[in-house]
Amino acid sequence: MILAATTNESLAHTANVLVYSSMAVYTLAFFAHIAEWVLGSRSKVGRTAAALTGAGAKAAATVEVRTAEKEKGGGTAVLERPKVITRSAAGRRDVPDGPGAAGGSLKGDLYGRIAVSMTALGFLLEAAGVISRAMAVQRAPWGNMYEFSTTFSTVAVGTYLAFLLTKKNVRWIGLPLVTTVLLNLGIATTVLYTDSDQLVPALHSYWLWIHVSTAIFCGAVFYLGAVGTLFYLLRDVYESKIARGVAVGRAWSSVMERLPAAATLDKFSYRVNAAVFPLWTFTIIAGAIWAGDAWGRYWGWDPKEVWSFITWVAYACYLHARATAGWKGRKAATLALVAFGCWLFNYYGVNIFVTGKHSYAGV
Amino acid sequence: MSKTETTPAETAESAEAVKNAESADAAASAGSADETSLTPEATEARELGAAGSQLSTAPREESAVGGPSLGPIGWIRWFWRQLTSMRVALILLFMLSLAAIPGSLIPQNSVDELKVQTFQEKHGTVTPIYEKLQLFDVYSSVWFSAIYLLLFISLIGCIVPRTWQFVGQLRGRPPAAPKRLTRLPAYTTWRTTAEPEEAREAALAMLKRRRFRAHTAGDAVAAEKGYLREAGNLLFHIALIVMLVAFATGQLFKSEGGKLILEGDGFSNTLTQYDDFKSGSMYDSDDLEPFSFSLDKFVGTFERKGPQVGTAREFEAHVSYQTEAGGKERKAVIEVNEPLEVKGSKVYLIGHGYAPVLTVRDGKGKVVFKGATPLLPIDNNITSTGAIKVMDGYRDSKGKKQQLGFNAFFVPTFAGKGNGSMFSQFPELDYPVLALTGYVGSLGVDSGLPQNVYQLDTSKMKQFKDADGNKLAARLLPGETMKLPGGAGSVTFEKDIKEWATFTVSQQPGNGFALAGAIGAVLGLVGSLFIQRRRIWVRAVRGADGVTVVEMAGLGRSESAKLPEELGDLALTLNAEAPTAEEAADAAQESQENTDVSDTSTAAATTGEPVEGAEK
Numbered sequence: 017m018i019l020a021a022t023t024n025e026s027l028a029h030t031a032n033v034l035v036y037s038s039m040a041v042y043t044l045a046f047f048a049h050i051a052e053w054v055l056g057s058r059s060k061v062g063r064t065a066a067a068l069t070g071a072g073a074k075a076a077a078t079v080e081v082r083t084a085e086k087e088k089g090g091g092t093a094v095l096e097r098p099k100v101i102t103r104s105a106a107g108r109r110d111v112p113d114g115p116g117a118a119g120g121s122l123k124g125d126l127y128g129r130i131a132v133s134m135t136a137l138g139f140l141l142e143a144a145g146v147i148s149r150a151m152a153v154q155r156a157p158w159g160n161m162y163e164f165s166t167t168f169s170t171v172a173v174g175t176y177l178a179f180l181l182t183k184k185n186v187r188w189i190g191l192p193l194v195t196t197v198l199l200n201l202g203i204a205t206t207v208l209y210t211d212s213d214q215l216v217p218a219l220h221s222y223w224l225w226i227h228v229s230t231a232i233f234c235g236a237v238f239y240l241g242a243v244g245t246l247f248y249l250l251r252d253v254y255e256s257k258i259a260r261g262v263a264v265g266r267a268w269s270s271v272m273e274r275l276p277a278a279a280t281l282d283k284f285s286y287r288v289n290a291a292v293f294p295l296w297t298f299t300i301i302a303g304a305i306w307a308g309d310a311w312g313r314y315w316g317w318d319p320k321e322v323w324s325f326i327t328w329v330a331y332a333c334y335l336h337a338r339a340t341a342g343w344k345g346r347k348a349a350t351l352a353l354v355a356f357g358c359w360l361f362n363y364y365g366v367n368i369f370v371t372g373k374h375s376y377a378g379v
Numbered sequence: 380m381s382k383t384e385t386t387p388a389e390t391a392e393s394a395e396a397v398k399n400a401e402s403a404d405a406a407a408s409a410g411s412a413d414e415t416s417l418t419p420e421a422t423e424a425r426e427l428g429a430a431g432s433q434l435s436t437a438p439r440e441e442s443a444v445g446g447p448s449l450g451p452i453g454w455i456r457w458f459w460r461q462l463t464s465m466r467v468a469l470i471l472l473f474m475l476s477l478a479a480i481p482g483s484l485i486p487q488n489s490v491d492e493l494k495v496q497t498f499q500e501k502h503g504t505v506t507p508i509y510e511k512l513q514l515f516d517v518y519s520s521v522w523f524s525a526i527y528l529l530l531f532i533s534l535i536g537c538i539v540p541r542t543w544q545f546v547g548q549l550r551g552r553p554p555a556a557p558k559r560l561t562r563l564p565a566y567t568t569w570r571t572t573a574e575p576e577e578a579r580e581a582a583l584a585m586l587k588r589r590r591f592r593a594h595t596a597g598d599a600v601a602a603e604k605g606y607l608r609e610a611g612n613l614l615f616h617i618a619l620i621v622m623l624v625a626f627a628t629g630q631l632f633k634s635e636g637g638k639l640i641l642e643g644d645g646f647s648n649t650l651t652q653y654d655d656f657k658s659g660s661m662y663d664s665d666d667l668e669p670f671s672f673s674l675d676k677f678v679g680t681f682e683r684k685g686p687q688v689g690t691a692r693e694f695e696a697h698v699s700y701q702t703e704a705g706g707k708e709r710k711a712v713i714e715v716n717e718p719l720e721v722k723g724s725k726v727y728l729i730g731h732g733y734a735p736v737l738t739v740r741d742g743k744g745k746v747v748f749k750g751a752t753p754l755l756p757i758d759n760n761i762t763s764t765g766a767i768k769v770m771d772g773y774r775d776s777k778g779k780k781q782q783l784g785f786n787a788f789f790v791p792t793f794a795g796k797g798n799g800s801m802f803s804q805f806p807e808l809d810y811p812v813l814a815l816t817g818y819v820g821s822l823g824v825d826s827g828l829p830q831n832v833y834q835l836d837t838s839k840m841k842q843f844k845d846a847d848g849n850k851l852a853a854r855l856l857p858g859e860t861m862k863l864p865g866g867a868g869s870v871t872f873e874k875d876i877k878e879w880a881t882f883t884v885s886q887q888p889g890n891g892f893a894l895a896g897a898i899g900a901v902l903g904l905v906g907s908l909f910i911q912r913r914r915i916w917v918r919a920v921r922g923a924d925g926v927t928v929v930e931m932a933g934l935g936r937s938e939s940a941k942l943p944e945e946l947g948d949l950a951l952t953l954n955a956e957a958p959t960a961e962e963a964a965d966a967a968q969e970s971q972e973n974t975d976v977s978d979t980s981t982a983a984a985t986t987g988e989p990v991e992g993a994e995k
């Protein structure tokens with residue numbers, strides 16, 4: 017087996033430089049996003065109020081059928097396509113999505129685009145950093161908390177960019193995401209930093225690749241879901257205030273107006289959370305199989321295992337709450353935030369404050 | 380006709396009610412006064428009689444207040460219905476996650492008994508309270524078990540009726556079209572040149588081609604797809620039960636034994652050979668597989684430089700084993716992640732340490748003891764402590780039978796003299812030093828009480844003192860000898876230092892079931908969360924002016940952008956076979972406006988921009 021001497025120091029150094037560069041670029045993205053929000057605030061947006069107070073025109077939305085119609089006989093009569101009329105469930109507020117941070121301001125939008133480009137560049141640099149770290153240590157780059165954290169934020173940003181690429185309405189995540197990624201990298205490079213090194217024997221396993229990669233991925237996507245949930249709560253409170261005719265401060269209202277509608281945010285976070293829940297289930301199972309190989313029991317109520325289980329049950333609660341009358345909406349959203357809180361505690365709290373068999377924090 | 384058919388008007392309304400459980404709930408709580416007056420028939424009608432019902436087998440919510448005034452059987456039924464309701468399942472799930480927390484913060488007997496002892500010594504006042512509350516055994520405590528048992532009773536009570544209901548749905552047919560299709564979440568219409576029958580036939584054929592379950596009922600085709608969602612959901616919940624049962628059998632029938640083996644020594648799998656042995660309450664020790672193995676060599680390597688110096692890098696136990704007494708001998712390497720599997724048992728490598736070899740001679744130079752004694756590591760650099768006990772064969776200078784005991788303190792890499800630290804600097808044997816203090820007297824091993832092999836009971840022993848009356852202590856390098864005072868003999872620290880490894884041999888039936896349950900759970904979840912169950916209705920009737928009007932509408936479990944898209948797709952396909960009639964544009968426009976007018980209060984605009992995601 018390869019021993020410590022193979023740790024390639026210059027590659028490891030390159031990896032660190034790449035991570036620092038990505039931080040610099042993310043910082044630029046952060047300021048560009050701020051500019052986007054600030055410039056966008058000048059534009060007038062009052063669609064929520066209009067929709068909720070009935071002043072807005074009633075609009076039965078139609079969905080254009082995407083399938084291209086076949087040309088018929090060299091373009092004779094182009095037939096009227098069937099238009100699909102949609103309506104949401106009764107009792108739901110019908111509010112159009114906000115225009116986004118730039119709020120229709122061209123200059124704001126330009127800054128927004130710069131921010132997204134910078135985020136993409138930061139992502140490439142960070143991903144290169146993670147990969148060169150992996151090459152430097154000749155193993156999966158997930159042996160300690162520094163490595164988890166860098167991979168974690170890379171995946172979160174990557175998922176966000178993938179959503180953007182598939183034309184999902186997610187640009188509103190940009191600012192909070194970049195902010196927290198910077199925070200996360202700041203902590204990673206200072207408090208959690210660990211020099212590149214080999215693994216303890218318990219981590220020598222292909223399950224490391226499976227279990228840890230899915231765990232990191234789930235965490236990153238759960239994080240995006242949590243941001244969506246948080247914004248949903250804020251926006252939902254705002255919308256219900258407007259609907260009740262309660263006055264809302266102008267600055268706050270300007271921010272809220274530009275977000276998607278509460279219903280959209282709620283759907284977004286539900287889908288994201290529901291989509292990763294099976295993967296999270298798989299992650300725990302993979303961990304149990306690995307524990308069975310490494311420690312002779314697949315489940316031993318080790319703190320890390322307990323908190324993974326708690327996180328899992330908390331997300332199951334959230335999914336059940338959504339299917340249970342009286343628990344939809346804000347209550348379910350709160351459960352989703354609690355569940356993500358459990359995930360965070362499992363990551364930071366258990367690694368740092370609680371000792372168990374999973375002591376590989378390197379701090 | 381299936382019993383799901385009711386008057387279309389009712390149907391549409393129920394669809395709405397199902398679509399919007401929020402309002403249903405509001406209605407339920409608002410009408411809690413007449414909740415008791417709601418006959419089971421009425422409930423059933425509400426449950427079954429709708430086009431939108433049965434899109435899921437989720438139990439209906441009942442308000443928690445207003446228990447029956449029916450007598451014991453009524454109460455039992457009420458209680459059962461509460462227990463198997465979604466709301467109670469939710470609360471139980473939440474309680475389960477809360478109840479799991481203390482076990483991760485307070486040391487647990489099942490995880491590390493030593494830690495529990497240390498904790499109890501440190502926190503004298505809370506210990507009795509914690510013990511009463513079973514906080515050192517959270518996961519086998521009465522209250523934790525109560526929660527998960529209730530949860531699983533609830534689960535079974537929920538699953539069985541849901542499964543029957545689902546089977547019923549599979550045998551029945553999709554409910555007929557509601558009267559007013561315009562009320563459904565996705566709707567489209569056009570006037571066509573085709574005859575109504577033609578249009579219906581085309582629709583039926585198309586829907587069947589797309590693997591909908593479809594049939595014609597009256598003037599409309601009713602179709603449904605996505606039953607796998609429900610199947611997945613049921614599979615998931617059943618898999619949870621399988622996992623729990625597997626877990627429980629594993630606990631009841633498992634056995635786990637620990638054994639420390641010196642390099643060169645062997646072990647055969649019988650109860651008496653274990654250092655410690657735990658088993659479940661249903662375990663029978665005759666079940667032990669008759670295999671044996673010996674530790675040929677142990678290899679441990681450690682990080683030599685960098686910030687993690689001293690961290691373990693590789694542990695390998697090279698063993699020879701036989702699967703049955705007298706069987707063929709085979710070689711294997713056991714590593715931390717790679718247990719040796721012999722029939723139903725697994726042998727895991729757990730830990731390792733050093734065993735210095737000592738030779739003890741009496742005053743006449745006769746060897747009374749020679750052997751390796753395993754010492755217990757107390758830190759990561761394998762600073763070790765232990766006791767060497769010379770039970771018999773030793774006679775003191777006066778010829779009296781005595782026993783000898785030595786407390787040993789061993790470091791594989793000594794910091795160097797005058798360096799302040801007696802602790803080891805590195806886990807490998809770079810500069811091994813052994814410190815000994817000796818005692819003579821009775822070891823107390825005959826008292827019948829079990830004794831810790833790593834500790835000396837010095838209550839009936841006298842410590843050796845040097846000429847000045849100080850306690851005798853020597854720090855030995857390999858090959859060196861410590862003389863015991865007064866011609867009591869000598870102790871030699873031999874150059875050959877052995878390594879030992881500890882192994883856990885475990886047998887746990889039910890693992891296969893647990894794994895199967897786990898796989899079923901993941902598959903079920905994927906089906907349940909990624910598949911959308913939806914219904915499509917196509918109505919074709921002759922309008923007042925003699926032209927056929929086609930109406931299509933769709934209803935899904937949850938609001939999804941996919942549904943209108945799919946409906947649009949289907950409409951387009953059908954439109955090819957039932958082409959739009961001449962002045963269609965105006966007429967369609969008109970009919971649209973009509974629907975708008977009739978539904979002004981609820982007509983809703985969702986954005987045309989779908990946010991696609993998990994839900995399909």
Ligand code: HEM
Binds near residue numbers: 336435438537
């Ligand atoms: C160990 C406990 C349980 C776990 C982890 C669990 C988990 C889940 C999950 C992940 C879903 C998917 C939610 C969705 O479709 O969005 C679900 C759905 C469901 N669960 Fe459970 N569940 C548990 C216990 C129960 C119990 C005790 C009941 C019975 C009352 C129950 C009834 C249901 C029902 C009816 C659905 C379908 C909801 C719907 O159609 O939307 N579950 N469960």
